[in-house]
Amino acid sequence: MPKGLTKRRPQTTARLLEAAQETFAERGFYGSSIEVISERAGLTRGAFYSNFRNKEELFFALFDLHAQRVVDRLDQAVGELDASDDPVRALFARAVTVDAAERRWYLLSTEFTLHAIRHPETARLLAERDRALREQIVGILARLFARIGRRPTADLDSLARLTTAVYEGSLAQSLVEPGELAPEELAVTYLPPLFDAVSEPVAPGEDAEQA
Amino acid sequence: MPKGLTKRRPQTTARLLEAAQETFAERGFYGSSIEVISERAGLTRGAFYSNFRNKEELFFALFDLHAQRVVDRLDQAVGELDASDDPVRALFARAVTVDAAERRWYLLSTEFTLHAIRHPETARLLAERDRALREQIVGILARLFARIGRRPTADLDSLARLTTAVYEGSLAQSLVEPGELAPEELAVTYLPPLFDAVSEPVAPGEDAEQA
DNA sequence: AGAATCGGATACAGGTCTGTATCCGATACG
């Protein structure tokens, strides 16, 4: 519950996050010292330590930002679903855009995951974050099925895992072989029929809601 | 062309490589200092710098060792191909074993690849190594097709790339979801029919060799 | 056996990074 001159604070935090994003992109997680990040933000390490406990916490802040962006985009896309021929395909085509920022994030999170594998405490934190994000996605999937008048026959959590795996796997391949494969292609092509296969139409009468 | 007491040399080199493997497995590439590796080998940094220029060169030495193992295993498996119902499947089932060492190597090489992405000079060296390995594999694939009396209709280099991609992609997934998916499964299941699809039988009369 | 060389140990110089403790100007609030 801080009360004081809390006006400059969010500004400073934002500048650090911005600088971190750029620095991580150029030099990776290990290669980015706290000093360089702070300098890039036009601040000193003092400011950094006043805002974050360490570099890991900084990464997690970026993680949260990114997760929010993903959820927002998916959420909005589900909300704007039209009654097209293949609504699921339309959704992925809209929501799954792999731009430069997305590629950068993939590289960073991969590096961080490898780091976490060697540091159990960090791995715990990361897994918890992953879980929370997946939970959000499960909610969106549920809304999606409701929206298209179908009921999933498969476990939504595992479906969320698969969706993520396809997306990330495709991204990895397109990084290794740039130009050979559009990163969105696998998801857009294979997920719609899959979603169809793991769900069934709801009977006309029943569409009551339950949390 | 060294002539002197070259008898202890290979011993020392081997001890350093062994220690590097263990240390990298426990602490990753970045996390392993040359000092720790040397100590683990029961030597000092002096010995290390007498045998390798730096940590990267050490990694590449491990790369060569691993590549040789892969090539040997594949090569031998092709040589011992029996006239079974599905020879390609039999080959992959034999040659593609994903043990703990293989998983460790995957983690290490992935970390190193990310490192290389940020260091163009290193990336060049890595790409060159990859190319050389792929060349070996192309040779093996050629022998394989000859052995089963078929002629490839697709570019062997791209087929080698795909094979590697399937293998590594599968490995990545099985690391993320241990127990859900046997790492060999995708390769064993999907590659045989694929190989069949990209080749045609040779006409009975013609089976002359050409380098 | 002696000379030349090799291989690894030791010592040195330099650089980088982290985290903390302290300080001081600025601001909000009474």
Added chain:
DNA sequence: CGTATCGGATACAGACCTGTATCCGATTCT
């Protein structure tokens, strides 16, 4: 307007790590 607090800067202490230069015992070859 004065005071308490906040936020960032500065300074400090300590830990690593790399690469090189030098040294010395051991060994091969003649």
